[in-house]
Amino acid sequence: MPLRQRPRATPSRDPGRTWRTDDRVLTALVLVLIVLITAVDILSPPHIHLGPLLIVAPALTASFAGARGTAAVALLAIAALTFIGLARDGLTTANHQTQLGAQAVVSTLIVGLRVLRDRHERELARVRTVSEAAQRVLLRPLPERIGPLRLASVYLAAEAEAQVGGDLYAAARTATGTRLLVGDVRGKGLSSLGDAALLLGAFRAAAHLHAELPDLAAYLDGSVSWDLAQLAEQKRIAKGEVGEEAGESFITAVLLDIPDDGTEVRLVDCGHPPPLLLRPDGVTALAARRPSPPLGLGELAPARYEVETFPFGPGDRLLIYTDGVIEARDAQRRFYPLTERVAAWCGEQPGTLLRRLRGDLLEHVGGHLDDDAAMVVVDRLDRLPGGGPPGSRRRA
Known part of the structure; x- marks a missing residue:
């Protein structure tokens, strides 16, 4: 939860x-x-x-x-x-x-x-x-179980009154597995809420329609690029700045495709911090060799998005996060050492792990974040919730 x-x-x-x-x-x-x-x-x-x-x-x-x-x-x-x-x-x-x-x-x-x-x-x-009602509608809670995966998430809004802002996450089932989206809209707080809604709506509508991850990424980029451009144009008109270049808004995101069968995860990184693979023997960053530009930049979008494949078998764990976590600074302006801290709690249950990270992060910054932050933990289970091994049955 x-x-x-x-x-x-x-x-x-x-x-x-x-x-x-x-x-x-x-x-x-x-x-x-x-x-x-x-x-x-x-x-x-x-x-x-x-x-x-x-x-x-x-x-x-x-x-x-x-x-x-x-x-x-x-x-x-x-x-x-x-x-x-x-x-x-x-x-x-x-x-x-x-x-x-x-x-x-x-x-x-x-x-x-x-x-x-x-x-x-x-x-x-x-x-x-x-604000809480808007969060429930926009940022729907991730299910505790989805296919052969166990999920947990935490959201920390920079604006205390807002409870929700520009960071986002969502999960969707497909015929062969589970797809996850974690993103971060440029900006923070309520001002970025509309851009987050655009991407989440597009993902929920299309996650199960596109068989290939690059096609889904291209669809999401096309969906949000036009809306972001129109919104930027409206803002410039309101400020009397008609004629200036667009492109002030964009969304960093990472798309993951986790098949029920197999022991791997496929991802498309659109300018987002790399997920962390947590294992008893250490923490590994799943850094894409050729990351794509953020979503919403229009003409800068690649002709075809690159898919990276990484091992992700039963018992493995992923931590997906936004830059509000790793860019959080303490009083001495030191960044939060996420990899170092999470390595000490790899053996905890997902909910306990996130509670420890949340408390430690807030203590690091003195209780106040300068940017929204979100974290999602994904565990691959040995068996599906019904008792069968992964791949033994499908969910629509």
């Missing part, structure tokens, strides 16, 4: 939600603080007034509770200040009236700010809901 990055700025709890245990503990501490300030003020000498410190109670509550909880604590603090006045000099003195007025004004400001924050967080939650 796909693993998605957790948002870096989690929305605050909704005012109407059930409080967690931590919130109850914090609320109890605030109530204890109100009682303590009230008691100390009443017992203090006449010239010492600690009542104004009660404003700390709603200010602290606003940091973990919603507007309703903050308002309730603010009213309780005002009530405590009123009780202090009654217990000491009465409420008719100018000092207590000033304190009560100031407490009411500041408490109102605190509650108002909390209301604005709650509104902003609700809007952010709606944006994230829409």
